[in-house]
Amino acid sequence: MTAALLFDMDGTLIDSEPVWHEQMRAFAKIHRIEWTTEDAHWTTGRPMIEWADRMRDRGVALDRASIIDTVASAVADAVRDDVPWLPGSLALLQRVADAGVPAALVTNATAGNAQALLEAAPEGALRFAVSADDVERSKPDREPYALAIRRLGADASACIAFEDSRSGAQSVVAAGARLWFLTTQLPSSPVPAERTIGTLADIDHDELLSLLA
Structure with missing residues (x-):
């Protein structure tokens, strides 16, 4: 079987959630709507259309597209300047x-945000x-991970995916890949995971590569 690695972006590879929250607050201030700390944390791992719709409701x-593009572009610029x-x-x-x-990146963020990381x-x-x-x-639909696996020409059951959010973990499992869950956002995986780790620094590289062989 052909094996591959799949990486979520925010909260897995980079600590960009604070950047997203900062830019959302700045956007909300400009448009004179309420956007609390609770609102910001609610967005974690969710499709962007959901928080864009909440802002429209406020x-x-x-x-929707203009809201997402404005906030996401500001985040991408910040990440390019200083990758967290x-x-x-x-x-x-x-x-x-x-x-x-x-290996591939699988994210709910925009193509511009993903390109900055690439x-x-x-x-x-x-x-x-x-x-x-x-x-x-x-995410949480299986489509993002299923598409990445297909494009890599890999077998889902041989792929290891690294995730830190509820929606991301659900997407991995739905796509049939092996979930390694990072506790950067949540204390434990919301769905059964093959492994639970703190950060990618906790991984033995040689062991990981041997598991893919």
């Missing part, structure tokens, strides 16, 4: 690149990204 007089790598992520991506292991990653580490712009149904 009174933002823009269409989480512990162990850059080292693991470099090992993946050196070993030539097929540009920052070690050359050859991530072959492509599946973003919200590439699918009809974002």
Whole structure:
């Protein structure tokens, strides 16, 4: 069977959730709507259309796509300027690149956000990204991971996917891949996981590669 690695972005490879929250608050302030800390945390792992619709319900007089594009573009610019790598992520991506292991990024963020991460990653580490712009149904639907697995030419049951959110974990399991859950956002996996780890720094690279062999 052909094996591959699949990586979520926010909360898995990079600590960009605070950046998203900051830009959402800035956007809300400009448009004079209420956007609390609770609202910001509610967005974690959710499809972007959901928080865009909540902002429209609060009174933002823009269409859904414009809201998403404005906030996501600001986040992408911030990440390009200073990539907030989480512990162990850059080292693991470099090992993946050196070993030539097929790997892809799978995120609910926009193509622009995904591209910013692809540009920052070690050359050859991530072959492509599946973003919200590439699918009809974002996580927790199986479509994002199923599409990435298909594009990699891999077998779902041989793929290991790293996730940190409820919706992401549900998407991995629905696609038939092996879930390694990171507790950067939640204390435990919301669905059965093959492994639960703190960050990517807790992974033994040699063991991981042997599991893919």
